[in-house]
Amino acid sequence: MKYRILIATLIAVIAVACQSQKSTEENSSEEQALKFPEKAKDMNIYEVNIRQYTPEGTINAFRSHLPRLQEMGVDILWVMPVQPISEKNRKGPLGSYYSIRDYTAINPNFGTEEDFKSLVDEAHKLGMYVILDWVANHTGFDHAWVEKEGYYNTDSLGNVTWPKGTDWTDVADLNYDNQEMRQEMISEMDWWLTQMDIDGFRCDVAGEVPQDFWTTAIDSLEQTKDIFMLAEWDEPWLHDAGFHMTYAWGPHHWMNETAKGHIDADSLEALIQGDIERYGNDAIRMMFTTNHDENSWNGTVFERFGEGHKAWAAWAFTVRGMPLIYSGQEAGLDKRLRFFDKDTISFDTIPHQEFYSKLLELKHSNAALHNGKWGGNLSFIEDGNNKVSSFIRKGENNQVAVITNLSNETQTVNLQAISDQPTLTDYMTGNEIKLNEDSTLELSAFQYLVVILN
Structure with missing residues (x-):
């Protein structure tokens, strides 16, 4: 009798496990049937700073955090550039991630191609997507293309220049009048889709690159794979070019000004309404309280939002668009990370992980908070208080x-x-x-x- 009960129990457990596996497979199949941007309708995005994430600063060391990030509810991993960094005109000891020497290689300080492919594979197994930071506007001064005629903008003496109006003296400004360079750029991007199996790109200073290039590039890349495209810029025309999401830089700056007391809540709400009118409801806007630029150059969330950093995060993550979490934000990152040198984030304690996890779960479960046209319409309440x-x-x-x-x-x-x-x-x-x-x-x-x- 005892054994019959045991066998019956085992059969029941196996049946439940099989049903659970079937349910998981059905959900996966349903998700695979969708394409971006609809696939991202309830997703969030997490920015990964490989150099600063762990004491080792390597791809493999970061991999140990994947199960924790999955548990937190992260959907899309945006990985900052992992390519080799140029040495010529380098800023600081380690240089800027955005001064790239070779588009289709891995910075040896971070690891190998095999390490990165393993990271992508593991993320996929955990149900997460990986997009790579792509720098199409410029390269480092010792990129191989510098030797090619007409690939870069030059001054009156024929010297390759850095982007006009900037202090980016460590990068060389690409010439988009050159059609051969354009095709090589698309090929370099496609390499990451075919060889590394990534799921799209976050495109740096995307508004400085011509619209017709992006239209051609995105159309071409989508022939290889269904991809998610994020533009680091705040202009509606980028959605016309094929991007699925743009930076909500305007709303973010308005948040900073409201936190300083320069804008009241009613005015902030009016500005958000203006953003909706400008972009429409279909465009996905990326909302955030911090990212690598804000943290390094303008201050931590504690500097900019003080004790209200959670209030601002809750507001930003629910008012509109897709929420972004930056590396270490859940751990209470309380320092401006050095941009050109090693500056490790501490994960000794992770006091805010439950807070962010709860917000992300609500995004997943409640269609009113979904992204773009799949989310609910926004109506501000006349609450009688401009604070x-x-x-x-x-x-x-x-x-x-x-x-x-x-x-x-x-x-x-x-x-x-x-x-x-x-x-x-x-x-x-x-x-x-x-x-x-x-x-x-x-x-x-x-x-x-x-x-x-x-």
């Missing part, structure tokens, strides 16, 4: 309200717009929210509420 931003994202069957005190003082807000709900529960804490009889609510400094509405 507080309140809005509702409403989809066909989902509604989410977000109320954020963007100040360091207690504020009272009117929530008549959602007072007809039987109960209000803060998704982030599980606490019940009780409105006053006049539908007002008192918010403590930098308090934020995320409420799933019926």
Whole structure:
């Protein structure tokens, strides 16, 4: 009898496991049937700084973090440039990632081609996508193309120049009037799709490269593989060129100015409405409180947002577009990383991982917060307080309200717009929210509420 029970139990366990595997395979098949950008409708993106991520600063050392990032809910890994860095005109001891000596090689300080391919393979097994930072506007001064006639812009004496209007003296400005260079650039990009199996590109200073190049390049690359394309620029024409997502630089700068007290919440909301009018609802905008540029040159989230860094993150991750998390943001990165030298991020403790994980899970599970045209429409609430931003994202069957005190003082807000709900529960804490009889609510400094509405 004892053995019959044991056998029956084992059969039941195997049946459950098989059903779970079948369900996983069905979900995977359903996802594979979709193509970008729809495939990314509920996704987020995580920026990986290989040099600074671990004490070793290698691809293999970073790989140990993949299971943790998967558990946190990360979907797309954007890996900063991993190619060899030019030595000529180099800035600092190690140079800029964006001064590339060879497009189709791996910086030996980071590892090998085999290491990178293994990273991509493992990320894919864990259900994550990998896009590579691509620098199409310029190369390093010791790139092999410098020897080719007409590949670069030159001064009156014929000397190769760096990009006009910048202090980027360590990079050589490419000449997009040269059709041969354009074709070589596309071939170099295609190498990463065919040899490394990456899933797309984040394109540096994309607006400085001609639109017709991007149209041709993206059309060509999509013949090789379904890819996701992110433009580091804030202009609608990049979506016309084939990019799926653009940097929300404007909204980010408005956030910084609001945090300084230069813009109030009502004005911020009006600016966001303007961004929607400018881009429409179809374009996916990348929202963030930090990235490698902001961290190194303008300050940490603690410098720019102070004790309100979580309030601002909750607001940015829900108001519009796809959320970005930068390396170490979940660990409370509290220093400006040196850009041209080694400067390791500490993961000894990861105090904010649960916070970001919870926001990412809500993005996955609630269609009102999906990206682009797949998400709910945004309506700002007349809350009677210009220190507080309140809005509702409403989809066909989902509604989410977000109320954020963007100040360091207690504020009272009117929530008549959602007072007809039987109960209000803060998704982030599980606490019940009780409105006053006049539908007002008192918010403590930098308090934020995320409420799933019926």
